[in-house]
Amino acid sequence: MREVLLLCWRDTGHPQGGGSERYLEQVGAQLAARGVKVTLRTARYPGAARRERIDGIDISRAGGRYTVYPRALAAIALGRLGLGPLRGIRPDAVIDTQNGIPFFARAAADAPTVVLVHHGHREQWPVAGRLVGRIGWWIESRLSPRVHRDNQYLTVSLPSAEELTALGVEGARIAVVRNGAESVPARVPAGDDSTRTAHPSIVVLSRLVPHKQIEDAMAVAAGLRARIPGLHLDVIGDGWWADNLRAHADELGIADAVTFHGHVDEHRKHELLSRAWVHVMPSRKEGWGLAVIEAAQHGVPTVGYRSSRGLTDSIVDGVTGLLVDDPVQLVEAVGDLLADHEARTVLGEKARARSREFSWEQTGNGVYEVLSAVARGERVSGLVAPALVEP
Incomplete structure (x- = not known):
């Protein structure tokens, strides 16, 4: 594997960038560390440079939410003629990230395409x-x-693979490489009783967009406030739905019990996670749920919806966290954990132990294995969990 081209509608610096973008860039950084030439083509946004190099990845930006797609295809086609921002790019494989809509890279690229799908968007499309x-x-x-129909697919969880097969994608062409996780920053102590808040606290780590359903976490705080005095909700993350959520907190009468921290750096994010008692992930849909593992690194169990699909892979129900079926059960489950220190600790410690199974290095190795096979004209299926591979 000599060179790869990554296509994604956003990068992690984008105001609306999230877990999908983080996965791709972490994979790119791991590939670059192996000596692979990595180029990421993505959209431009206010304050972003047209060209930038980060973690060994050459980033080329142009276009907006919708125009990023045709402009990327045009850049690929022109690049093959020695023109434009992608001139000189000769990838052995292209990762076409399908965040609802793919780039259809095979229309312009002469390299084999791997379609990266984190999860289906059926439940999210109505928002558009x-x-x-x-x-x-x-x-x-x-x-x-x-x-x-002939391309390799790559996804991040077994439930997402099942969704793809339901759409007619052959299982023999679907590889699953789960998300990794970065180590807790050295200056942040891993969560335990000494780092927890004195008052009962729940935390949400998420982009603030409608399908993440942060309103349900706020309903938990409102529903338990009388039963659990001093309960506080910390919301970590930002997004275009933030103002609506602040207004909703006012409507519920819990504005004084909710802190919106906005976008924070890695140090502050882990500091806030280490303070929490319970992590709530009420998203309508997840491919995996990276925040589940990040909370687990601090011994914080997650409560989320079974119907989100991806959380059935990242959470071992009743072992590392709890899966529920509706908002009423969400309130009950979180309330029970907040009231039961022993149960909360047992789940949290098992979650912490499982979090050690995931690293971005292993994720990078898995994707490298898939790309190498595709470059050879082969296909990969099932869960890819490789040992360390020499570059």
Whole structure:
């Protein structure tokens, strides 16, 4: 494997960047550390440079939310002619990230394509509006599987792989490489009783967008406030839905019991996680749920929805956290954990032990294995959990 091209509609510096972008860039950094030439083509946003090099990845930016797609295809096509920002790029494989809509890289690239899908977006498309939502879901569920009927697929969890097969993608072409996790920053003590807040506390780590359903976590705080005095909710993350959430806190009468921390650096994020008693992840849909593992690194169990699909892989129900079926059960489960120190500690410590199974190095190794196979004309299926591989 000599060179790869990564395509994604955002990068981690984007105001709306999240776990999908982090996965791709961490993989890119691991590949670059092996000596692979890595180029990331993504959208531009205010304050972002057109070209930048981060962690060994050459980043090329152009276009916006929708125009990023045709502009990337044009750049790839021109690059093959020795023109434009991608001139000189000769990848052995292309990772086409499908965040609802893929780039359809095979239309412009002469290298084999790997379609990276974190999860299906059927439940999220309505947010885009009725017409756009219907078109988007048709592209994701009908057009993309047909166009990519011979391509390798890559996803991050077993439930997401099942979603792809339900759309008609052959299981023999779906590889699963789970998310990794970075080590807790050296200056932050791993969570334990000495770091927890004196008052009962729950935390949410998420982008603030509608499908993350942060309102349900706020409903937990509102519903338990009388039963558990001093309960506080910390919301870590930012997004275009933030103002609506602040207004909702006012409507529920819990503005004084909720702190919106916004986007924070890694040190502060882990510091806040180490203070929490319980992590709540009420998302409508997740491919994996990286925040589950990050909370687990501090011995903090997660409560989330079974219907989110991806959390059924990142959470071992009743062992490292709890899965529930509706908002009423969410309130009950969180309340029970907050009231039971022993149960909370047992779940948290088992979650901490499991978190040690995941690293970005291992994730990078897994994706390297998939890309190498694709470059040889082969296909990979099932869970890829490789040992360390020499570059």
